Each structure stands twice: as C-alpha cells, then as structure tokens.
Amino acid sequence: MIVIKERTYIKKFFVFAIGIIIGWIFYIFVAALFTSGDDIPDIYGILALVLSVLTMVVYSIISEFNYLKQLKFATSSLLSNISAFHKREQKLISKAEEVIATFLKHESNVHQSIATSRNDTKKVVTDLENISLSDLMLTVENYPRLKSDKHISKILEQIEESQNAILESKLMYNQYIAYYNGAIYSFPANIFSSMWNLKPLPLYEEQSNDDIS
16 A cells, blocks of 8 residues: 655645746746747746746645545554454464464463363363454463464464454554545645545554454
C-alpha cells in the first residue's frame, strides 16, 4: 500500500505559490505567441496572473477532494486487512491447538507419574476448546518439549507476524483517520463539506477480545 502523507497548510501554500508562478509563466508564454512585437502589454501580465490563480484554485479543490477520497479508500483497505489478519491469526491458533492436543495425547512422562500426566493432558486438551492466545502461550511455556517442537515454533512465529501486521495496520489506520478528520475541517474542504458529504470518521477502538502480546 502506498504511504499517504499529511497535507499541512505549509505544504498546500507552497504548492499553491509554485503553481501560480508556473501558471503565470505558462500564460505569459501563450500570450506571447499571439502578440506581435517584443513587448507584451501589461494587461496580458495581469490576465496571466488572474488565470494562474483561478487555475490553482480549481486544482487545489480537485486535489483536496482526491486526497480525501484516497484517505477514505486507504482506511477501508486497512480495515479489511485487519479483519483478514485476525482471521488468519484465529486459524493459526486453531492449528496450534490441534498440534498441542496431539502432542499432549502422546506425552507420557511430562510430570512425575503417568496418571498425573494423563489427568493434566485431559484437562489441557479440554481447555484447548476455548483457549485464547495468552492461554496458548502459557501452555507452550509450561511444556519445554512442546516449546521446542518445530511445528509449534513455526506456528507461533506466524502468529507473531500476524499480530505485528495487525498492530501496524491499526496504527496506520488511526493515523490516516487523523489526517482525514483534520483535513475535512481545513480549507478548502471545510467549504465543501456539505456538498462532498464529509463527516469525521471514528478511530479504531481495541475490542475486548483482541489479544496482543
């Protein structure tokens, strides 16, 4: 995804000023093509300045509209990414549950006796049905052999990658929302807020069941 930068008043003014200068030069050049002689009448210079200002006003309005649309589209894409990463994380957790359950069923000497091991295994396997990520990590930590299992290690790495991607997407989402909400109350978007149906968007709020380590 292309990173979108905030458009501050300084940046807008700088672009506007440069645009006026370039526009003025362009219109002067056009006027020179239709003027005989070496000197260009002063009226053409004034007209070129007016046209360049009007051109930049139109450009600024269109550019601001496109910028807001770009931000809105980016935030929608980020929400979809967050949802997709959450689903991937849940699938990985389910896969880890299956691996842990299989491992524990074949573990015969984790604790001091086989009977204790079987009881603990049965309890852990039962708990796996409603396990959370924190419980999953705790279960792995309590079983050194399980922690060193290559399948579990790979799954945990993938879960960590998903969590990092989720966190990065959430931070970027809130950053773009801040840009968007700031822009709709700034010139020139605030003039066209009703016409463009601009409304502030809510920041991403952490759900109670989100599990980030």
